[in-house]
Amino acid sequence: MVLMERTTTPTLLLDRDICKANIRRMAEKAQKQNLRLKPHMKTHQSVQVGEWLKEYGISAITVSSVKMAQYFAKDGWEDITIAFPCNVRQLPELNDLAKDISLTLLINKPKTVSLLEKQLKNPVNTYIEIDTGSNRSGFVSDNITEIKKLINVIEKSNYTNWIGFYSHAGHSYSCRSTKEISAVQNSIVSQFDTLKKHIEPVFGTFEICSGDTPCCSIADNFGSIDAISPGNFVFYDLMQTQIESCGLSDIAVAMKCPVVDKYSGRNELIIHGGAIHFSKESIIQDEKNHYGTVAQKVDGHWEPIDDTSHLKKLSQEHGVIHCSKQVFNNFDIGDTITVLPVHSCLTANLMAEYQLTDKKGTKVGMMD
Amino acid sequence: MVLMERTTTPTLLLDRDICKANIRRMAEKAQKQNLRLKPHMKTHQSVQVGEWLKEYGISAITVSSVKMAQYFAKDGWEDITIAFPCNVRQLPELNDLAKDISLTLLINKPKTVSLLEKQLKNPVNTYIEIDTGSNRSGFVSDNITEIKKLINVIEKSNYTNWIGFYSHAGHSYSCRSTKEISAVQNSIVSQFDTLKKHIEPVFGTFEICSGDTPCCSIADNFGSIDAISPGNFVFYDLMQTQIESCGLSDIAVAMKCPVVDKYSGRNELIIHGGAIHFSKESIIQDEKNHYGTVAQKVDGHWEPIDDTSHLKKLSQEHGVIHCSKQVFNNFDIGDTITVLPVHSCLTANLMAEYQLTDKKGTKVGMMD
Secondary structure, three states, rough: HHOOOOOOEEEEEHHHHHHHHHHHHHHHHHOOOOOOEEOOOOOOHHHHHHHHHOOOOEEEEEEOOOOHHHHHHHHOOOEEEEEEEOOHHHHHHHHHHHHHHHEEEEOOOHHHHHHHHOOOOEEEEEEEOOOOOOOOEEEOOOOOOHHHHHHHHHHHOEEEEEEEEOOOOOOHHHHHHHHHHHHHHHHHHHHHHHHHHHHHHHHOOOEEEOOOOHHHHHHHOOOOOEEEEEHHHHHOOOHHHHHHHOHHHHHHEEEEEEEEEHHHHHEEEEEEOOHHHHOOOOOOEEOOOOOOOEEEEOOOEEEOOOOOOOOHHHHHOOOEEEOOOOHHHHHHOOOOOEEOOHHHHHHHHHHHHHEOOOOOOOOOEEOO | OOHHHHOOOOOEEOHHHHHHHHHHHHHHHHOOOOOOOEEEEEOOOOOOOOOHHHHOOOOOOOEOOHHHHHHHHHHOOOOEEEEEEEHHHHHHHHHHHHHHOOEEEEOOOHHHHHHHHHOOOOOOEEEEEEEOOOOOOOOOOOOOOHHHHHHHHHHOOOOEEEEEEEEHHHHHHHHOOOOHHHHHHHHHHHHHHHHHHHHHHHHHHOOOOOOOOOHHHOOOOOOOOOOOOOOOOHHHHOOOOHHHOOOOOHHHHHEEEEEEEEEEOOOOOEEOOHHHHOOOEEEOOOEHHHHHHEEEEEEEEEEEEOOEEEEEEEEEEEEEEOOOHHHHOOOOOOOOOEEOOOOHHHHHHHHHHEEEEOOOEEEEEOOO
């Protein structure tokens, strides 16, 4: 009987109801806070999830690559920000995009402007990136002199139009409570409020867009921020529950994997589901790497099957689940088992397809 | 001038000469040791690399999934082992494969045999997996009673033919010297020699196949082992150099990535090349996670550009390279930079295409 089910290989399940509830919550929050929601599409990379976003009035989106911008532009999205330091090696592709849509690029250096202006044929909007604490890319917010210089360079160029500032507060991922998330957000708001006081009198009004899922999910203080661009919130995952951005019941994706072997001496199930399905992203739990939590659906939401059963090790195709005796006894070779992923963005990127948890098990495509 | 090069996005370079030298070395070693080389194709997943293997007389291969078996069977390979605990949910696919090729499966439980025999329509060969110390899957080698029972169950079934034992000594990946690798190999050989003494008098001759890249690269003692199935050796990577399976000059793949931003205060270059290109696999160096080493070609081999420049952090699409002042000054926005990957199997799986380092920059495809 077990063999009659249709799952033959690792499958990424997507619960539409949970996903749409996550979208609705964020859209309502943005509306209440008078923020424009420009969701980041890198998590789901799917025109279908894009359709659900449209139902909540979303018209502008954020992506992390030119390829992703092309994919969503082809689906009719007309206002796209590529939230990645502009890759000048893709100028032909950028020219093509800028011909058809309102394209916004991130520019952090005068050098990028000079390389762009030699070949850009259509106008683009530009954000300058602010490094609000993640130490990845962008200006620190009090580097007013250099920021003003770059705005001038951008404004002087014929094809680049400066529209404001962008920040991804990646450092919120090291938070472990809503209190810590709020503290990060307060720091971001304070940095932007000060920056605005320096820039607005000289250059007039502009937009501030900030968008990490932890802060956008939890914070109430948005100060001078005008727009948000969270991405992960559509699905959430174990990492976000550890940060306290969401509850376990908000997680909208789960991996369904065949059980292929089992070892009673150590209470371990071997599944088809490895690093090329889950990704090697891990969280630390009880001082050990942890790649996923065994889950079951209860009242329409996934919840951990118990306190201990988790994915402890990943090879390329194998997963090793360490579990309680009860879970061990409940699963046999030929069954499937469901595991909540640590980082839904990377898992989705690897799986490249969703299966909805509707009765039909509808398949939903992603970017190639 | 920089912009005239063809690399626009992260690109996985493959040096054919280094790869073929790696293949030749392993093929010659196998011949000298009187071992059959049944290379694992999961590292490269490419019919082109398969062609190079054929040049050294290889006729039997190992894969880690049914999909990979289908891909290589379509390319004309007629002797394929799926070195993964048999996934009984893929019986229709297994039946199709067994119709056309000599298919070998891994069976570790009587339950798997009983599920197979209900639906299997064509005969398959089977290995029983021996857990020689990796604690992933298979019988411990001294569990003679259960091993004998399973051989009997397999032999009784009409469509399963027992041919021997298989082991992947994943625990060799924790070695950090050739001496440690040799110790792991000696332990494996000792386990198999003892097992053979118990099994051969009862069941007659059979084959023993063992195949992790560290042991196959370094060991000289193969005892009762008849065949080897290493995979990573075709490319090697930083992880293998840390284990001491190979030298840096043996690494056959490298990532070429656009530099998109730079930060002089912290000597950091931002590249297009993130977790969805390299994978999140890391090694520990100086007590920190390390995702790649900045390299340059010298005398036909990649070598580290200096002692310090490395990939220190990965987001989904961003990489952060921490480098020496000299390297920092030598690379600007719009350039490309080359990085040796930590785990070539996972990087190749993500990149899904190679670019040869020949003059034409020939593209080489992989399994979809």
